[in-house]
Amino acid sequence: MSQNRTDTAFRPKRPPPKDLAAPQLRALRKELLLVRADVERMELAEATFELKQAVTHFRWLRFLLPMFGQGGARSASIGLLLKDHPLVGSLLSLLLAKPLRAGLVKGAKPALKWGAVALGAWEAFRIWRQVQAEKREAEESADAADGGMGISE
Template sequence: MSQLHPDHTFRSKRASKQLAAPHLRALRKEILIVRADVERMELVQATVELRQAVTHFSWLKFFVPGFGGMRWGAPKGNAAGIAGLLKQYPLLSSLASLLLAKPLRATVAAGAKPAIKWGSVAFAAWEAYRIWQQVKQDNRDAKAGATSDA
């Protein structure tokens, strides 16, 4: 929420003379606190709306562990402690993802490359075997047809 007008734009000259500088600072502080509360509530409302919009994606439970049984209101068991820590210290989750992202990504990539390579070799061998079986069957059928015609 950006402030379009400076603080002194809507002040009357009489009001500024009646309030001393400490009173004005206290009033400004209260206004800022109220503005922060309003923005916080808007963020909470936007988060609730986003969660409600995403709950119909039931296929997410296949990709996100624990999404199927997740309740947005109250986490269960040890998750409550972890979720509480992550809400209290958001930097903690950022650091954890930073530390885990590269090693996990490297491990998955290192395991996927040989699997793809050997999987494609096995698939090619299987297709060659099937083609060889079809050719062999066609030759038997051709010989059986030639002997029955004669």
């Protein structure tokens, strides 16, 4: 008869952990959080670098965000303005975000509806035109077949 053993049966026995005092636990947690923050900061820097490399061929993005690639003097001046005066960027964002978002949401539903209607009408027109072309070809081939046979009316 075999006895069931747990997964830890073959692991070496460890000495019991020492109880750490509360200040030591807080210090340990703080160090772990600092290390995690450093790792995440480095991952963010790497992801930003990869994003810059991926989108450097978009010229319009260089104009809007000068940090991507080497923009012209205009993009540099916009970037410097927003960097030197962060309040300007915040105010522009505040002024443009709500009206643009409200306008986009407000206009999206009718645009989608009428766009779908227009697409349906266009497809119906294409099908009708194709059917008419097939009818003409059938009539022309029938006329050519009748004309070639010498049948007269």
